[in-house]
Amino acid sequence: MxxxxxxxxxxxxxxxxxGSVVQAASDATDEIAKYREMISDGNPADFDExxxxxxxxxxSGPKKVSxxxxxxxxxxxxxxxxxxxxxxxxPDTDRVQDLESRLVSCMTTLQGIPExxxxxxxxxxxxxxxxxxxxxxxxxxxxxxxxxxxxxxxxKEKEAYEIGKRIFFYRAGPYDFACATCHTQDKIRIRMQDLxxxxxxxxxxxxxxxxxxxxxxxxxxxxxxxxxxxxFRQQRFPEPQxxxxxxxxxxxxxxRNANDxxxxxxxxxx
Amino acid sequence: xxxxxxxxxxxxGSGLGMLAILSAMGLIQPGVSLANYxxxxxxxxxxxxTLEALGVHALEDNSSIRLTxxxxxxxxxxxxxxxxxxxxxxxxxxxLVEKNPNVLAASFTFPExxxxxxxxxxxxxxxxxxxxxxxxxxxxxxxxxxxxxxxGGCGG
Amino acid sequence: MGNPMRxxxxxxxxxxxxxxxxxxxxxxxxxxxxxxxxxxxxxITELKAVHNGKTVLEGHFGTAVSKNPYLVFxxxxxxxxDKITVSWIDNKGDTRSDEVAIS
Numbered sequence: 001m002x003x004x005x006x007x008x009x010x011x012x013x014x015x016x017x018x019g020s021v022v023q024a025a026s027d028a029t030d031e032i033a034k035y036r037e038m039i040s041d042g043n044p045a046d047f048d049e050x051x052x053x054x055x056x057x058x059x060s061g062p063k064k065v066s067x068x069x070x071x072x073x074x075x076x077x078x079x080x081x082x083x084x085x086x087x088x089x090x091p092d093t094d095r096v097q098d099l100e101s102r103l104v105s106c107m108t109t110l111q112g113i114p115e116x117x118x119x120x121x122x123x124x125x126x127x128x129x130x131x132x133x134x135x136x137x138x139x140x141x142x143x144x145x146x147x148x149x150x151x152x153x154x155x156k157e158k159e160a161y162e163i164g165k166r167i168f169f170y171r172a173g174p175y176d177f178a179c180a181t182c183h184t185q186d187k188i189r190i191r192m193q194d195l196x197x198x199x200x201x202x203x204x205x206x207x208x209x210x211x212x213x214x215x216x217x218x219x220x221x222x223x224x225x226x227x228x229x230x231x232f233r234q235q236r237f238p239e240p241q242x243x244x245x246x247x248x249x250x251x252x253x254x255x256r257n258a259n260d261x262x263x264x265x266x267x268x269x270x
Numbered sequence: 271x272x273x274x275x276x277x278x279x280x281x282x283g284s285g286l287g288m289l290a291i292l293s294a295m296g297l298i299q300p301g302v303s304l305a306n307y308x309x310x311x312x313x314x315x316x317x318x319x320t321l322e323a324l325g326v327h328a329l330e331d332n333s334s335i336r337l338t339x340x341x342x343x344x345x346x347x348x349x350x351x352x353x354x355x356x357x358x359x360x361x362x363x364x365x366l367v368e369k370n371p372n373v374l375a376a377s378f379t380f381p382e383x384x385x386x387x388x389x390x391x392x393x394x395x396x397x398x399x400x401x402x403x404x405x406x407x408x409x410x411x412x413x414x415x416x417x418x419x420x421x422g423g424c425g426g
Numbered sequence: 427m428g429n430p431m432r433x434x435x436x437x438x439x440x441x442x443x444x445x446x447x448x449x450x451x452x453x454x455x456x457x458x459x460x461x462x463x464x465x466x467x468x469x470i471t472e473l474k475a476v477h478n479g480k481t482v483l484e485g486h487f488g489t490a491v492s493k494n495p496y497l498v499f500x501x502x503x504x505x506x507x508d509k510i511t512v513s514w515i516d517n518k519g520d521t522r523s524d525e526v527a528i529s
Contacts, residue, residue, distance in 0.1 A: 031340060044494040047447075047449050050430065050432075375490035378484065383480075393454065
């Protein structure tokens with residue numbers, strides 16, 4: 001009798017603790033959402049866009065040519081709305097390219113800059129801002145408000161998507177991790193960060209259209225290649241090469257899954 | 271629209287007679303136009319030293335000051351803060367973070383015609399009280415709120 | 427010379443709202459670099475906004491203002507097309523001044 005009462009009490013207590021923990025977690029999520037809303041105006045990525053726009057028009061490289069003739073998929077010189085259709089198949093290079101690999105093509109062919117010079121140190125750091133990163137900020141900013149429209153019509157686009165999907169679910173590395181390990185369930189968090197569930201269209205869209213982004217904790221603008229690279233690093237995978245086929249295919253999988261969402265980058269992240 | 275503004279911002283910096291403008295504004299010599307008492311306040315470490323440097327001897331809590339801060343800041347490097355004061359003749363707003371190495375973060379002076387309202391962003395070393403201090407007709411008033419600072423995670 | 431600011435100013439119902447985003451490292455002087463040496467403090471110390479020759483806001487910053495400082499304030503008056511000039515100076519004596527028209 002007594003033990004029964006004690007047991008019941010124990011469970012009542014247990015459930016109330018559980019309830020309050022769940023409540024606290026959802027309050028914290030709400031408060032963080034409010035925090036994000038409060039900092040959403042005044043995105044320092046604006047400065048990277050400005051820098052990128054100026055660089056875009058400036059003749060540079062051994063050939064002293066600007067990037068203005070760069071074909072990002074909508075024709076030579078068209079930047080507006082181009083990012084919302086990338087990655088895509090490019091006949092001149094006979095392969096699927098994401099924004100950054102396409103920029104590398106333009107910088108090498110138009111401007112004559114050796115590929116290695118661009119791809120060896122493509123991500124910014126303290127007192128270091130690679131041109132390609134600023135180009136990214138400018139180009140993606142020119143698709144703000146444009147509906148994501150990534151095509152799978154070309155067989156190579158379809159292939160890239162399928163390989164990207166395989167990579168997303170591919171478990172490897174010392175922790176036997178895949179992207180999917182953390183990103184295919186609801187309400188999964190790393191510390192205070194809610195992780196998007198890429199099995200859901202809504203999450204896939206919200207995540208994709210808010211990258212590239214200014215990272216507050218690093219005080220730097222970060223490109224999509226950086227984002228993917230960092231995901232691999234966190235999974236303890238070997239870090240992929242910049243603009244390698246693997247990264248483009250994964251980007252294709254993610255971009256296509258964000259179709260019909262309105263592109264909203266550059267974003268602002270914690 | 272955005273691009274136009276950007277271009278303007280780019281052009282004006284070099285186009286204006288910068289030195290002339292700055293000297294006319296009294297901004298040309300660093301530190302010189304900064305009142306001494308305030309310089310000391312920015313260098314002060316503790317709350318009591320800071321208030322002392324600002325000449326605050328009596329301080330009352332006042333509900334006519336609105337301080338908007340997040341309850342939780344995902345990142346201590348950027349904590350958004352909005353202060354508005356309904357106290358008549360508000361001349362200055364000071365933003366203080368109790369547990370920062372230097373308590374005083376920023377101060378704003380409002381000439382006649384400017385609303386006693388300001389939004390800015392500050393760094394916070396750890397969870398702390400954020401204090402909005404108002405100076406009106408030589409008297410000081412305050413209101414405070416706690417902001418929890420999380421270390422932030424990886425990913426996102 | 428400092429890097430350009432981004433200034434937006436819009437008038438509504440007789441109140442002009444000004445939003446300023448500055449480019450500045452705002453080093454606290456407490457951070458160590460990769461070699462373990464202290465990075466010296468480097469911050470904007472003063473800021474001033476002027477409308478039609480009249481000062482509409484003065485600000486003083488310590489090192490605790492965030493990197494790339496952001497500021498919003500409001501003043502009465504100001505009509506579309508009026509110019510607003512914002513200037514800052516930092517503790518190294520570097521300066522920046524930008525102008526924008528009220529929309």
